[in-house]
Amino acid sequence: MSIEQIINQIYAVPEASGQKLQQVIEEITLPRGHILFEAGKIGRSVYFIKKGIVRAYLYQHDTEVTFWFGREGDTVISMKNYVENKPGYENIELLEDCVLYRIKNSDLQRLFTEDIHIANWGRRFGETELIKVEERLISRQFSMAADRYQDILTNSPDLIQRVQLCHIASYLGITQVSLSRIRSKIR
Template sequence: MVKTLESIQNIYKLSDVAIESLKSEVKLKSLKKGNLLFSPQSRHLYISFIEKGLIRAYAFNEGKEITFWFGLEGDIVFPYRTYLKHEISYETAELLEDCILYQIPLLRFQELFLQNIEWATWGRKFAENQMVDLEQKFIAYQFKSASQRHEELLISKPELFNRIQLQYLASYLGMSQVSLSRIRAGIQ
């Protein structure tokens, strides 16, 4: 549980007691590449902490898959819509590699927030971080070129480039595979 705990503590430092309250609730789950963690056809009722592996989230727009998120070791994945509104999610989360996950039921995780001020603070900090990330991504798509977005991703998450298929990377960056290939080759 090393990556999971490191990620949790990076968001907000929790006491050993608070950490133990989570450890006693999570279940280890190993899933194979290609499995879907959740999709619009199913209700997913778990928060998943990625200990090992890679997951992508995508949705369809006019019949085309649009990748909008990649989850690596230490990341947390769950359908926000299900968590916040108790509705089926609009996105699909697909495993791009074999994954080891620690899972806790959504409702139990919410109970931790109600029972423990440390977890409540952690949840607030997590939400704040997600809002900043979302704002940065929005600004990048509004004001930066495809080449600039590629460069920023290469600097911020270089490990993605060796682990993700070109088509998913291009979709995430909002460009065609041809454009991404040209950028990578230095051709304008």
């Protein structure tokens, strides 16, 4: 997915504003297993996934708990880093070799003050990320694991081929054994 497509799927900006954004965005390639954000540290950038898949997780009682997957077109961000410039609570790991677009928070903040269209894009960006978090919270709180797994099959079937089952089970809040039972019932 191109950076123009990613920018405009968030909020369409005039061409001149899009060019200003693109001038401060760089394309980088990082290997599978790379930790993009580390809990307790401040990340200084926002990323958009051109190619690859990532997961966000935290530790609970010495166990990794996955709470989000990102793939092509998605934003990779630690909101606590971005909004408050404070250390985040999550780790974000690349599950595949990834091609990412990176923009430094400082460049983005500067552009917000210089260009009203980019500022509006940033407002929409924040609103979109908030809605995604709200949807994940509601799903986790009110849906059964089998329903959430069915949602993955319906809306993100490629995750099943691209992500280890241990991470999917963690994301669903169940053991791998329970996930196996759910999968056998669905077949």
